[in-house]
Amino acid sequence: MIELKNVSKAYVKNKKVVENINLKIEDGIIFGFIGPNGAGKTTTMEMLTGILDIDEGEILIDGINIEKEPIKAKKEFGFVPDSPDAFEKLTGIEYLNFIGDVYGVDQKTRYERISKLANDFGIYNSLKDRIQGYSHGMKQKIVIIGVLLHNPKNWILDEPMTGLDPKASFQLKELMREHSDKGNTVFFSTHVLEVAEKICDKIAVIDKGKIKFVGTCEELREKWKSNSSLEELFLKIIEE
DSSP, rough: EEEEEEEEEEETTTEEEEEEEEEOOOTTTEEEEEEOSSSHHHHHHHHHHHSSSSSSEEEEEEEETTTHHHHHTTTTEEEEEOOOOOTTTTTHHHHHHHHHHTTTHHHHHOOOOOHHHHHHOGGGTTSSSSSGGOHHHHHHHHHHHHHHTTTOOOEEEESSTTTTTHHHHHHHHHHHHHHHHHHHHHEEOOHHHHHHHHHOSSEEEETTTTEEEEEHHHHHHHTTTTOHHHHHHHHHHHHH
8 A cells, every 4th residue: 555645846946846645555456646747746756766855755665665665665666667678788578677676576476477578568579779878668668567566566667658559558447457456556547548547446637736636536526416527527627
């Protein structure tokens, strides 16, 4: 479970880009995080993963404070950032072996997971090529495989489907559902509201650094007394 308690962040004094966020992402669900550009999604995720300092509040990963025990907390999640940055001078397999070393994945388990995930995402035959020659979509795939390699309980994914081809996008959505069905947590941001509506068990809408709604799509429809799509309801929320 992931918890954010009264979390705030300001890049400029007295101008908060994230303000007093409270979220509880329970185990066993896919939790979607949606909002317009500049709403605070990536800032929130970078605080959640320890990339950015928290100005106010606290964040717990399975009860572990990300600021007080960062190494311990970081072992409990895998993070796909909004940009697929990797060590481009390495080959795909060198990068994945480096990630496996960092997380202490044994050779047998590593081989099995790399083989399965690389085949699932269609880049097995490119693992010996340097990452600098990969397309954007291939870089996204190698980063995702690296994140999933140590089988973290909590998945934190920032726009994970950007650049993926339809087959890889479908595969990732299947993996997300399988992971949550095993009692794990998937927290991901997306601008593709049709995807969020289809696969998310719960969603949170953020706008101008504040949480505007948390709940299921059905609860959102009940609140607005409307059978509209998530896309239409989202537009109403941010225009409110």
